[in-house]
Amino acid sequence: MKVLFASSEVWPLIKTGGLGDVAYSLPHALLEQGIDVRLILPAYRGVLQQLDSFKILGWLSLNLAGKEHSVRILEVKHEKFAMPIWLVDCQQLFDRAGNPYAHEDGYDWPDNAERFSLFSQAVAKLGMDALKLNWKPDVVHSSDWQTGLVSAFLDNEVDRPKRVFTIHNLAYGGYFSHEEYNRLQLPIQWWSAEGVEFYGNFSMLKAGIIYSDVITTVSPSYAKEICTPEFGYGLEGVLSHRAYKLKGILNGIDTDAWNPQTDPLLPYHYSEKRRNPGKQKNKQALLEANGVAATKENLAAPLLGMVSRLVEQKGVDMIIEAIPQLLKSSNANFVFIGKGHPHFEAQLLQLNEQYPERVMVSIDYSEEKAHLLEAGSDMFLMPSRFEPCGLNQLYSLRYGTLPIVHRTGGLADTVVDAQFKKGSKTALIETATGFVFDEPTANELYKTIQRALTLFQQKKLWNQLQRTAMQQDFSWDKSAREYIKLYTPMEKL
Ligand code: ADP
Numbered sequence: 001m002k003v004l005f006a007s008s009e010v011w012p013l014i015k016t017g018g019l020g021d022v023a024y025s026l027p028h029a030l031l032e033q034g035i036d037v038r039l040i041l042p043a044y045r046g047v048l049q050q051l052d053s054f055k056i057l058g059w060l061s062l063n064l065a066g067k068e069h070s071v072r073i074l075e076v077k078h079e080k081f082a083m084p085i086w087l088v089d090c091q092q093l094f095d096r097a098g099n100p101y102a103h104e105d106g107y108d109w110p111d112n113a114e115r116f117s118l119f120s121q122a123v124a125k126l127g128m129d130a131l132k133l134n135w136k137p138d139v140v141h142s143s144d145w146q147t148g149l150v151s152a153f154l155d156n157e158v159d160r161p162k163r164v165f166t167i168h169n170l171a172y173g174g175y176f177s178h179e180e181y182n183r184l185q186l187p188i189q190w191w192s193a194e195g196v197e198f199y200g201n202f203s204m205l206k207a208g209i210i211y212s213d214v215i216t217t218v219s220p221s222y223a224k225e226i227c228t229p230e231f232g233y234g235l236e237g238v239l240s241h242r243a244y245k246l247k248g249i250l251n252g253i254d255t256d257a258w259n260p261q262t263d264p265l266l267p268y269h270y271s272e273k274r275r276n277p278g279k280q281k282n283k284q285a286l287l288e289a290n291g292v293a294a295t296k297e298n299l300a301a302p303l304l305g306m307v308s309r310l311v312e313q314k315g316v317d318m319i320i321e322a323i324p325q326l327l328k329s330s331n332a333n334f335v336f337i338g339k340g341h342p343h344f345e346a347q348l349l350q351l352n353e354q355y356p357e358r359v360m361v362s363i364d365y366s367e368e369k370a371h372l373l374e375a376g377s378d379m380f381l382m383p384s385r386f387e388p389c390g391l392n393q394l395y396s397l398r399y400g401t402l403p404i405v406h407r408t409g410g411l412a413d414t415v416v417d418a419q420f421k422k423g424s425k426t427a428l429i430e431t432a433t434g435f436v437f438d439e440p441t442a443n444e445l446y447k448t449i450q451r452a453l454t455l456f457q458q459k460k461l462w463n464q465l466q467r468t469a470m471q472q473d474f475s476w477d478k479s480a481r482e483y484i485k486l487y488t489p490m491e492k493l
């Protein structure tokens, strides 16, 4: 079976969040199960700069905004990738500094609709083997709004591949104006309430929902949640009408890149059976990397970490609100690495200025720092208001860094709250791996952190939680098999 896997980001070439991780690890898991998979992404400047060589597969002629774009399709072999990578090379749209979606100064590229319409059109053409490479996929699998139009562009093709579309985050709808739609000269027949139109604008994500044969999301709970007004962003009706083709499949993680026994980004390694002194030495390295002395007191004090895009979704505001009280009532310290909304960045920096020894803050995006934080912290904060899947809590579990999460989406599906056994005040349920709370408020978060801090002092129970957390299996095998089932031509949900 041949699968063309389209994504706007792929770790380690270019990544802004979990999509990049999944777009690397899922195709590799598929390959391991015998699927002939090709990855395709835009030829961003930052990606081309990392390559020594490429092969030109051919040129596609694409029509968009009344212009004819001659687009080069490149094939790359990269040591980190076990499959060929295809790049859609259109200098005018992708050869620029900054991240895939935004200028270095933080504003979205004004021509994003054009950039990702063109990319999607190229993917659809290659889905029909337009370059006559003798490689026509059975499935085109695309992800999120950036590739939502792939399925629409394939809609009129006879003998087209099966179209699978994964929603990693419904909060980003790929919304653009009607004027932009007209300027791009996108097909008039798509413009309806049953097509891409959404309250007078158009949504590329909606195109993916409407025109795909199968829709998936990245956890079973999120698949249910997005069919409700609370989480549906106005698309709950469209989605619940299509529940027959909607399925939640939990993300896996790359167990090679995120393995505390071998992680090349860690100064010290450790395993489930021998956690200390490795984990403790990483804690020391983490404190020192943040300019805080690794005194006996600091090493003994609980360290709560967070690695995150600093956006409303992640509930960072709840943490900011809870911290002053926690600093007063406990000896806990905090360490953050994140980038995002300037307001949250400023608030974290202010806490750091006020409490330099107790609230450590890096406004940064760094893989290396993220790995050290996962290994060196005792607990991981992830009070997201909503979370389609979440990868950081999975990395935390594997690193024995107990996650504190809001019961939502993939967090609810992957973390088991540290409840005591019925009738007992000393024995925890065997499956417990972290701390889960129901209402996304600073107060509930505060109470849950207090609960975690109390258990942190009970070393026997804490050890049980850490061991169970580290034993969890979030490798891709099972989920990749579920995707393969959906790829088969006649498979219905
Ligand atoms: P999301 O995709 O919504 O951001 P996930 O938990 O699925 O959330 O994935 C986030 C990914 O991005 C993880 O691999 C995480 O380590 C990484 N990440 C987020 N912020 C940073 C940062 N500031 N520095 C390094 N990595 C980060």
Ligand code: GLC
Pocket: 017, 018, 019, 022, 168, 169, 218, 251, 387, 388, 389, 390, 391, 410
């Ligand atoms: C999105 C979601 C996150 C998910 C990731 C990978 O960015 O916010 O929950 O883990 O995609 O699927």
